[in-house]
Amino acid sequence: MRNPRATLLLFACVQALGSVEAVAEKAPFTPSPELRALFSARGDAGEALIDADAVEYFEGLPAQAKQFFNQAVEAELMSEPSHLQEILGLDLPVGKLELLMRDNCVVCHTDPATQDLETFFSSDPESAGSPPHLNLKEFASDVHFRRGLSCAGCHGGAPDDDMMADEIYERWPEAPARHEDRSWIAGFCARCHADPVFMRRFNPGLPTDQYAKYKESRHGLLLLGEGDSKAAQCVSCHGVHGIRGPRSPLSPVHPSAGPLHLWAVPRRRRLYARLPDSGW
Ligand code: HEC
Numbered sequence: 253m254r255n256p257r258a259t260l261l262l263f264a265c266v267q268a269l270g271s272v273e274a275v276a277e278k279a280p281f282t283p284s285p286e287l288r289a290l291f292s293a294r295g296d297a298g299e300a301l302i303d304a305d306a307v308e309y310f311e312g313l314p315a316q317a318k319q320f321f322n323q324a325v326e327a328e329l330m331s332e333p334s335h336l337q338e339i340l341g342l343d344l345p346v347g348k349l350e351l352l353m354r355d356n357c358v359v360c361h362t363d364p365a366t367q368d369l370e371t372f373f374s375s376d377p378e379s380a381g382s383p384p385h386l387n388l389k390e391f392a393s394d395v396h397f398r399r400g401l402s403c404a405g406c407h408g409g410a411p412d413d414d415m416m417a418d419e420i421y422e423r424w425p426e427a428p429a430r431h432e433d434r435s436w437i438a439g440f441c442a443r444c445h446a447d448p449v450f451m452r453r454f455n456p457g458l459p460t461d462q463y464a465k466y467k468e469s470r471h472g473l474l475l476l477g478e479g480d481s482k483a484a485q486c487v488s489c490h491g492v493h494g495i496r497g498p499r500s501p502l503s504p505v506h507p508s509a510g511p512l513h514l515w516a517v518p519r520r521r522r523l524y525a526r527l528p529d530s531g532w
Pocket residue numbers: 356357358360361366367368371403404407408409410411413414415416420421426427
């Protein structure tokens with residue numbers, strides 16, 4: 253750059269940009285009055301409902317992450333101190349917390365003010381009295397969630413919807429029929445797992461033949477051919493809302509979990525869970 257004035261101008265621009273960035277980084281966060289009220293709420297005995305660890309965790313978050321809490325409160329998706337405590341208590345790394353908080357499906361489904369127990373996600377479903385697979389802690393470790401394929405990826409709708417989309421109900425059979433007849437599950441997972449073009453965008457190394465193999469396996473023949481819902485399907489082996497790759501020691505299909513046919517499937521179903529000769 254020969255022209256000294258141009259150099260100067262460039263220098264000035266860089267300076268200006270630098271200071272804009274610095275301001276953005278230091279932008280103070282102002283909790284809304286409603287969020288402030290959640291933080292200072294007290295129980296019947298005068299005890300703080302948001303514990304000191306949760307407050308410290310929140311204080312340590314960048315302004316952008318804190319802003320999601322203002323938004324959730326403003327959208328009336330978060331109105332109870334226990335909801336705030338629950339999310340902060342997960343102690344998630346910032347990236348995961350942001351993923352979680354920008355997803356209305358998760359925020360609404362963890363809200364005790366609007367959810368019945370059958371659809372309520374929490375980190376301790378047993379004490380909450382909800383089904384064990386609605387475990388928020390497990391969900392935060394799910395491979396799908398990590399890759400941004402959250403609730404909407406499997407169930408339909410979009411993460412910024414503020415109400416339930418019809419598509420969610422249409423994508424699977426109605427309850428209680430879907431709890432009895434399990435033949436829909438393999439197709440539900442195969443929507444992505446048997447679609448090589450879609451799967452390649454995330455993980456080109458991952459085979460997309462599970463559904464094809466499943467249909468030929470003893471399990472698939474029993475379930476899809478003979479309508480026997482005791483036969484194992486994808487969820488009986490891999491779980492749901494906390495799915496990990498088979499190489500994770502925490503996956504129910506990891507060899508350290510014991511022989512699959514003895515472990516993954518409840519006692520009365522063991523007969524059906526023998527590994528067939530062709531893969532599983
Ligand atoms: C504003 C709150 C709210 C939001 C946002 C929300 N849900 Fe729901 N959802 C509910 C409530 C309440 C129920 C239970 C009553 C019902 O089925 O309508 C429910 C039920 C469900 C069910 C069970 C449906 C069935 O067929 O029985 C699924 C699955 C579900 N939600 C997934 C999602 C997904 C995926 C998203 C985001 C795309 C989402 N929800 C967003 C409130 C919400």
